[in-house]
Amino acid sequence: MSTPFRFAQRTQRMNPSAIREILKLTERPGVLSLAGGLPSPDSFPVEAVREATAKVLRDTPNEALQYAASEGFGPLRDWVAARLRRDGIEVGPGQVLITTGSQQGLDLVGKLLIDAGSTVAVETPTYLGALQAFATCEPQFAALASDDEGPRPEALAAAAGARCAYLLPNFQNPTGRVMSCARRDALVSAAQAAGVPLVEDNPYGELWFDEPPPAPLAARWPEGTVYLGSFSKVLAPGLRLGYVVAPPALVPKLLQAKQAADLHTAGFNQRVVHEVVRDGLLDRHVPTIRARYAAQRDAMAAALREHLSDATEWQAPRGGMFFWLRLPSGLDATALLPRAVAAGVAYVPGAPFYAGEPDRRTLRLSFVTLAPAQLATAVAALGRVVREALAELPPLRRVA
Amino acid sequence: MSTPFRFAQRTQRMNPSAIREILKLTERPGVLSLAGGLPSPDSFPVEAVREATAKVLRDTPNEALQYAASEGFGPLRDWVAARLRRDGIEVGPGQVLITTGSQQGLDLVGKLLIDAGSTVAVETPTYLGALQAFATCEPQFAALASDDEGPRPEALAAAAGARCAYLLPNFQNPTGRVMSCARRDALVSAAQAAGVPLVEDNPYGELWFDEPPPAPLAARWPEGTVYLGSFSKVLAPGLRLGYVVAPPALVPKLLQAKQAADLHTAGFNQRVVHEVVRDGLLDRHVPTIRARYAAQRDAMAAALREHLSDATEWQAPRGGMFFWLRLPSGLDATALLPRAVAAGVAYVPGAPFYAGEPDRRTLRLSFVTLAPAQLATAVAALGRVVREALAELPPLRRVA
Secondary structure, eight states: OOOOOOOOGGGGGOOOOHHHHHHHHHTSTTOEEOOOOOOOGGGSOHHHHHHHHHHHHHHOHHHHHSOOOTTOOHHHHHHHHHHHHHTTOOOOGGGEEEESHHHHHHHHHHHHHOOTTOEEEEOSSOOHHHHHHHHTTOOEEEEOOEETTEEOHHHHHTTTTOSEEEEOOSSOTTTOOOOOHHHHHHHHHHHHHHTOOEEEEOSSTTOBSSSOOOOOHHHHOGGGEEEEEESTTTTOGGGOOEEEEOOGGGHHHHHHHHHHHHSSOOHHHHHHHHHHHTTSHHHHHHHHHHHHHHHHHHHHHHHHHHHSOTTSBOOOOSBSSEEEEEOOTTOOHHHHHHHHHHTTEEOEESGGGOSSSOOTTEEEEEOSSSOHHHHHHHHHHHHHHHHHHHHHSOHHHHHO | OOOOOOOOGGGGGOOOOHHHHHHHHHTSTTOEEOOOOOOOGGGSOHHHHHHHHHHHHHHOHHHHHSOOOTTOOHHHHHHHHHHHHHTTOOOOGGGEEEESHHHHHHHHHHHHHOOTTOEEEEOSSOOHHHHHHHHTTOOEEEEOOEETTEEOHHHHHTTTTOSEEEEOOSSOTTTOOOOOHHHHHHHHHHHHHHTOOEEEEOSSTTOBSSSOOOOOHHHHOGGGEEEEEESTTTTOGGGOOEEEEOOGGGHHHHHHHHHHHHSSOOHHHHHHHHHHHTTSHHHHHHHHHHHHHHHHHHHHHHHHHHHSOTTSEEOOOSBSSEEEEEOOTTOOHHHHHHHHHHTTEEOEESGGGOSSSOOTTEEEEEOSSSOHHHHHHHHHHHHHHHHHHHHHSOHHHHHO
């Protein structure tokens, strides 16, 4: 049937999410999934949410259910600003915009800063959802050469002219890596010298296991950094609440972009979350998430040591939700996935996380959705699949 | 202080919302506001929302608070599709995308269909929020010549090449006008002949006072129409729930745009609303809104007859939330506003609703936020302001 619709150019940059397609595979019964980036539902403070919703609907039902300010609910903006000041970011509530998840923050920042054909610098690899959000503005991506601590400062120095550099300093998705204090300083200096502003995404910063990460980039260069935060990993993602903190010069346009995008984020949800966090629940609740995830991290690390061949490279993350693995030479994580799923374990191949040429040996494992015993079973199955695939390689490839 | 940020071109098209700025004025004590497009909070089914949230958090807390499908909550999509089939739109749940308010539907449709410089045809005047959403994609707007029934078919026929025509057939914001059945047929024929697909926005269709409006455009041309709906006016806007219904060919890209925009709409809110509507609450609840708003419409019509000069043009709307007035020749609604606010009444000038040359004599009055007695007081004040302003015009202008 003929259609009168013509797609805009940017739709050529839109693709089915690789992760999404993989998640469909993992819905088969019997498959243990290490693929999703889903927080453990056991970590959701259901009782606190229940009490908060009851209170909001009792005390302020009309306000909670009515249209509300595009900036967000005032007391929640105050709370966010105060929390960030504790992390060393000098910010007033007027700089805080509440968003529909921090994914929306990426969409809004893209609209503000990216023209078709302009350059956006990103880590190698980087968060897939950011590539998708920014892609709707049709930029060129510059993939910054990166190591275990994140992008290399000289790579950022060479990115002069980029509209922004998108960085995830804490327990990055997908690699789990954290930038050292020295690397942060060096990256900020390089960005300042090159005149490249920063977009700092920090969904995982609270989920540290051993020690808090160094101060955010926004604390080091407040006038040159847009900071994105989220309630998804410390409370619950299903409420879709995040926030953008921007230098004052950006706030009016950011707000206009927000209005055009969805008028405002659900006032009901904002009031509920404010009610949940206002009396310091996170200070009691987040440590329980850290303890839970640290135990799962340890279980996965033990399983990887036991079951994965010596030729598979990985490091135990110091926070967040993910291990990042590099398979032995000759193996392709995307090609291996169907075999892994047949063996009862799913993961996310690393390739979609690369803005440039992908390292096809890489893959991401989440350790937070399954219990420790299941993690061991899943990693054991993955180990068998890797060993079998290795054994099938032609001798020359195996040595290479 | 110097900033490393450079704004994208599209930000030049973003402006502070005129309505938003006006709403700030109306927050002064003593000002009766006819400006906001806010549903009456007395129409919110608070008790039903309370019961639904309690049930959702009791029965499916983990699912409600977890990440969820970008398409939306399956049972809610089923419900929307069934409801639209009742209105004559042939649609399956696979064509329904749940959005963060129908404003987000406009953002997504823009991303799908509009390239920089391409043409979007709109009514004269049209919904300001749609102009804002589409403007981020940097189109040219073609303002279709319109009369009391909406755009004229010959104007749409002349818009060949436009990426879409954005139409609000039912109790349009801002004019309150409704398209007759014959006008709908003629517009669909013109659009088909010109090869211009339609974007049909229907937030107010359920709010008819005398008789239901004619069948939607999407029922007349399903393969050429994207349809936008909302729970904001029949339940509550603060939950931010709307939906887009698209021809199957558009669904995959629409879904990818949704994922990039905010991953998904809050699952908690979707489950609560599904719980509220699943047993037919709207069939009992919406008639109470109609009765309430019809009485308010009558009160405002009576007040307008009593207090506004004969030279002010208006018609009583047959549904929705708005009266549209045209002041006597020589008066400018924007210029008059500060004086009206000083006299204790606020409205929205019509100018921002025009994509082309505005008719500066026009203004929009909402009749749903104030009680009938307050409506009479507000309109009386407006009448005094208009008469005074008229009396001050030079004799020549007054005659013109």
